[in-house]
Amino acid sequence: MAAIVDERLARTFVELADTLVGGFDLMEFLHMLTERCVELLEVDAAGLLLADGRGALQLVAASTEQVRLVELFQIQNDEGPCLDSYRTGRQVIVRDISAADVAAQWPRFAAAAVGMGFANVLAIPMRLRDQVIGTLNLFGPEPDGLDPAVARVASALVDVATIGILQERAAREQELVAGQLQAALNSRVIIEQAKGILAERLQITPAEAFMMLRQFSRNNHRPLTQLAGDVINGTASIGAVDGAES
């Protein structure tokens, strides 16, 4: 990969590592991870799914509306390369989603993904030893547009992310993992609730509310999940001045 990408990549690893210490906010981390993947790896879009401990996957981050819909579609139809990656614990590479064998294997997914403008997908499992806690999924617009080097780098980023989520290299007990996954997913719910509150107060869409939250979070150095909690219990000043403070 070109030197300039190496430099950005190195910075990304440092950035990710930085988030693992003080002031760490998991939701912001996961959203940032999907965005960095898109920037660095020159894919179109990225989505991140986490397991909820009951056998279902939950969508936690998506870099575009199109990828959000395709990920949700897979979950709701229980069909797709991202689900297969989660279940098998292995990377799933689909070079050309419009190919006949792909449509035969995942008919509903293939139609939806092509409809959203995606031609290739790489699903990377998030693993800690024997346990798969989710997947990071990269979508591109061109058939065969996936660089093998991209897959390797993405794997490394995913490994860092998995450690970030589990926050303990030596996490042996399954219960510890389960607990931390529950905490991650609960954070996500808090953020959705805060989005709804802001959306109604300001008469904007939940997506706009989320952008506002992230912007405010960055500008005021307030971790995203905590800011969401502030919105919910009425102590946040976000939205009071319609972003003028940002």
Next chain:
Amino acid sequence: MARDRAVRVWEWIAAAHEGDGPVSVAAVCRAAVLRLGVDGASVAAVSAAVGREPLFASDELSGLLEELQFTTGEGPAAGEFRLGAPVLVADLESAVARWPGFVPEAVAAGARAMFAVPLQAGAIRAGVMSLYRAVPGPLSAEELADVLVFADIALGLLLDTASGVSRLPGYGPLDGLSDSRAVVYQATGMISVQLGVSLEEALVRLRARAFAGGAAVGDVAAEVVSRRMRFDPGAGANT
């Protein structure tokens, strides 16, 4: 599949229901003891107003553990569950340094493993479910997955008991349980502003509107988020 697990757990709970009233957390506790390989189960409601209110204990020791945690402020279920993660203690004795005022008495009374799960959805925390075992040992992955579903159903029952919809004929909380789409939580936030009520009350009202109208909770939530439906303080929902 997650849906199959939820259906199975609900069947267990429905089968453990006794009496003429609506299904409640009592059935959840009884089914947990029967099916999860635990020796006791209890549920307590949590609210800003009342604090902590024990609702049901399957046996005397469960009730005692609840009381002990309340008075000492220590123990797996005594914490704030600020992060929403369950507190799973496979070997209670090993946790004596963490809860010195609670563990010795709990162990002496016969509890050797305890598992506490918040009944929670984001910032809504309605209660806690506690399980104990007389022998130490962790929950298996299967058991833990089931426990989480038990907790989901218990949360649904707490909310639906508050609104009265659990008394409706044909009631089953599975619908509200299986839908964890973001719209449900966003709609909860929106409704809380529309009605000027807490998130918990807003979710109670959202679920009640869905069940009473025979609609899926997620569908009603989608209507709210797309602004085709509002909840007004004066009446019920307006479309």
